[in-house]
Amino acid sequence: MDKMSALTMFVATAEHGNFSRAAEVLGNTPSALTKAVAQLEEELGSRLFDRTTRRMALTEAGRIYLEGARQALLQLQLASEGVEQLKHELRGELRIIAPPSFAPAFLNQVCCRFLNEHPQVNLEVDLSDNYDDPVDGSYDLALRDGPIDLPGVIAQPLVENRVQLCASPAYLARKGSDVSLDNYHQHDWLIFRHPLLNRHFWWVKQGERRLRMTQPTPRIASDNYDFLLACLLDGQGLQFLPQWSAAPYLARGELVELMPEYWREPSAFGPWIYVLYQAHRRNTRKVKVFIDFLKAHWQAA
Numbered sequence: 001m002d003k004m005s006a007l008t009m010f011v012a013t014a015e016h017g018n019f020s021r022a023a024e025v026l027g028n029t030p031s032a033l034t035k036a037v038a039q040l041e042e043e044l045g046s047r048l049f050d051r052t053t054r055r056m057a058l059t060e061a062g063r064i065y066l067e068g069a070r071q072a073l074l075q076l077q078l079a080s081e082g083v084e085q086l087k088h089e090l091r092g093e094l095r096i097i098a099p100p101s102f103a104p105a106f107l108n109q110v111c112c113r114f115l116n117e118h119p120q121v122n123l124e125v126d127l128s129d130n131y132d133d134p135v136d137g138s139y140d141l142a143l144r145d146g147p148i149d150l151p152g153v154i155a156q157p158l159v160e161n162r163v164q165l166c167a168s169p170a171y172l173a174r175k176g177s178d179v180s181l182d183n184y185h186q187h188d189w190l191i192f193r194h195p196l197l198n199r200h201f202w203w204v205k206q207g208e209r210r211l212r213m214t215q216p217t218p219r220i221a222s223d224n225y226d227f228l229l230a231c232l233l234d235g236q237g238l239q240f241l242p243q244w245s246a247a248p249y250l251a252r253g254e255l256v257e258l259m260p261e262y263w264r265e266p267s268a269f270g271p272w273i274y275v276l277y278q279a280h281r282r283n284t285r286k287v288k289v290f291i292d293f294l295k296a297h298w299q300a301a
Contacts, residue, residue, distance in 0.1 A: 004076065007069045009036035010048065014058055014066050040065075078284060091120035094286045098143035100127040101225040102273075105245045106297055107143070114293045121286060129194075129223075140287050141277040143294075145242075145269045154279055156291065157272040159298045162243045163264040166255045170235030179238065179258045181213065188219035188237035190228045196269065202240070203265040211262075240264050244273065247301065 009032070012022035019030040019037075026033070041048050048062035058066060098107055103125075111123055126139070148155040165179070171188070179187060193199070202213045219237045222228050232239045233254055241255075249255040275294060281287050 004073070006036040006040055007073055009033045010040055011066065011069050011073065013037060013049075013056075014062065018056060075280065078280065089120055090118040090286055090289060092286065093122045093124060094141075094290060095124045095126075095139045096141055096143070096290075097126045097128060097139045099129050099145070099225075101229075101245060102143055103127055104226065105248075106294075110290075110293050110297050113297075114290055118289070140281060140284065141275055141290065143273060143275055145266075145273045148270070148274050148276065150276070152279055153276050154282060155274040155276050158275050158294055159244050159273050161266045161269060161272050163240050163266055164243055164246060164260070165238060165258045165262070165264070166232065166241050166246050166250070167238045167258055168233055168235045168255055169253070171237060172256060174235065177256070177258070181211070181259075181262075184213070184238075185216045187216075189216050190231055190237045190239040191215065191218040191221045192225055192228055192239075193221050193223045204262045205265060206262050210265075242266075 009022065009026065009028070012026050013019055013033055016022040016025060019033045023030045023033050037048060044061065044065065046061040047059050048065060049056045050059055096111075107125070111125060115121065115123065143158070145161050167177075167179075175187060199215065201215055204211050204213055220228065220231055228239060229241075229245070231237070232241075233249065238258065246255060246257070250257060275291055277287055
């Protein structure tokens with residue numbers, strides 16, 4: 001039996017807890033898996049499982065070997081994909097995670113263009129504000145504008161995360177366009193709530209001058225960015241928006257920028273949107289091509 005087949009059977013046995021369930025998943029026989037594990041144990045000179053009539057569990061050596069076996073199989077899969085993609089057009093699945101607000105702003109367009117040019121690729125796109133671990137074994141790449149100090153993860157800056165104050169023409173017709181640091185409390189405000197954001201004040205900059213703005217009582221507060229954006233477009237108040245989100249609405253005249261001499265600091269979200277991926281995926285052609293599509297979108301914007 002070849003080594004990779006034996007490793008595959010060992011990993012499946014460890015993950016499913018016994019030979020019978022692992023054999024069923026692999027479409028093999030329990031005796032074949034038993035033989036594969038015995039072969040590995042003989043080569044290593046160590047038991048990989050403690051077995052009783054009622055249960056089996058990994059030994060300390062088994063736990064160490066399991067991690068190495070998983071990495072070996074992953075690297076072989078990535079290498080095979082890379083060679084295959086050199087010979088043929090892109091194919092397979094690309095798994096992406098991003099905040100929900102990125103979809104209407106730019107991710108919808110990028111994904112559709114990518115699919116049109118690479119019809120053999122399937123996309124799995126999860127839109128989530130989960131900031132715990134955006135790039136784990138479940139995803140090929142992630143987009144985010146929050147903290148990026150993640151071990152073993154490559155972070156490429158994609159687009160600047162500048163923040164500007166906006167309102168709709170309907171709101172300005174009703175409330176007036178006179179908005180300043182002296183009277184902003186008199187206006188209706190739409191405020192995005194997030195655990196990373198301060199609820200009491202904002203920092204804004206005018207050139208080199210840095211000013212602290214006390215947050216007004218919001219007319220509408222929400223933890224859903226798209227909900228607030230819909231309310232903003234409907235004329236319900238003022239809102240600070242990142243430039244990447246506001247740009248198409250400003251271009252179409254659906255929003256107007258206010259106090260353009262001031263820029264709100266991005267605070268905990270940081271000054272850039274980043275594309276992130278694990279180091280072992282740096283040479284995966286699907287990942288590299290999709291990142292090129294993202295960059296091309298912003299270069300053309």
